[in-house]
Amino acid sequence: MNFKIFLTFLMTVCFCSCNGQNTNANNITDATPMPVNRFDKALYELICSDDTTLNQQLLNQYPQMTEILGKGILNMQSPDLPGFFTKLENFYSEPTLKKLYADAIAKYESVTEMEQSLGNAFAWVHEKFPAMQIPALYMHISGLNQNVLVGDSLLSISIDKYMGQDYPLYQDFFYDYQLRKMQPSHIVPDYVAGWLMSEYPFTGKENVLLDRMVYEGKIKYLVLSALPDMSPAQLFGYTDEAWEWCKNNEANLWKAIVERKHLYTPDQMATTKYFEDMPAQFLASDAPGNIGSWVGLQIILKYMNETNATPEALMKNENAQDILTLSKYKP
Numbered sequence: 001m002n003f004k005i006f007l008t009f010l011m012t013v014c015f016c017s018c019n020g021q022n023t024n025a026n027n028i029t030d031a032t033p034m035p036v037n038r039f040d041k042a043l044y045e046l047i048c049s050d051d052t053t054l055n056q057q058l059l060n061q062y063p064q065m066t067e068i069l070g071k072g073i074l075n076m077q078s079p080d081l082p083g084f085f086t087k088l089e090n091f092y093s094e095p096t097l098k099k100l101y102a103d104a105i106a107k108y109e110s111v112t113e114m115e116q117s118l119g120n121a122f123a124w125v126h127e128k129f130p131a132m133q134i135p136a137l138y139m140h141i142s143g144l145n146q147n148v149l150v151g152d153s154l155l156s157i158s159i160d161k162y163m164g165q166d167y168p169l170y171q172d173f174f175y176d177y178q179l180r181k182m183q184p185s186h187i188v189p190d191y192v193a194g195w196l197m198s199e200y201p202f203t204g205k206e207n208v209l210l211d212r213m214v215y216e217g218k219i220k221y222l223v224l225s226a227l228p229d230m231s232p233a234q235l236f237g238y239t240d241e242a243w244e245w246c247k248n249n250e251a252n253l254w255k256a257i258v259e260r261k262h263l264y265t266p267d268q269m270a271t272t273k274y275f276e277d278m279p280a281q282f283l284a285s286d287a288p289g290n291i292g293s294w295v296g297l298q299i300i301l302k303y304m305n306e307t308n309a310t311p312e313a314l315m316k317n318e319n320a321q322d323i324l325t326l327s328k329y330k331p
Helices: 039-047 053-061 063-074 084-092 095-107 112-128 168-172 184-199 209-226 232-236 240-248 250-259 268-273 291-307 311-316 320-327
Strands: 136-140 148-151 154-158
Touching (some): 039 136, 053 063, 063 148, 063 154, 112 184, 112 209, 154 184, 209 232, 209 311, 291 311
């Protein structure tokens, strides 16, 4: 395999009830389907053809998406630069990547059911955040590079990340805990999370664990509210046993975080470990990955239960300590 693989995973999400039902859970089931613009298909046609007129056709049909893809994947600032389309075709013509591209197009030939799920989810987002602009949705192929591309009122997901955990190419590059999230079922939540994160970017201190926990918890609470039928363990990439382990050891996890003084101490290296996909063995031998996000969600669930805040009010409160205090979180 010659082309270099990178991976930019969007953190996935989990959900559990806390002292009752989530009163913000989405009950919309018959919204207008949300169309997905198939930029991936148009680009594949160009790659497989010797017809250079398709270059301009792609640019005319998908001007913003072509530019964003060029910047995010080819590191080229504009499609107007000399050699842009030559570099584009050379990148995607690498045999292994081209095979991956073809397999992804075949797997996602139809996305009708997905468009209905997206319609329901974004109808909920619009209901809870009426002033928020809802994006146009696209699909692309990145060679397992940029999973999410965001532009002005545009959001695209790289479908080659979601080929299923048994896809042969994945076996040489990813661990089981990563493969559990490389499923078609993760596309819709990743669309929703990607847009929420673009509309409400992280404003805290990147090296402070509490700030990261609360922010990740917010996003995950909203995504699972929008998608209430999703399995918590599936969304988080956990086995059922790992999920139960977290619930059974919640008090011990919190005690370890506090005793190690990780919650407030600015430490980029320590904080980063809490959000990695690999098992958090630095905390406990059986701990799964992304424990920081898991604990963050528990804090937000308690906060919403204690305050009855609206989703919009939740996102407007950027004070992580205030949220922790009001949540009365003491597992």
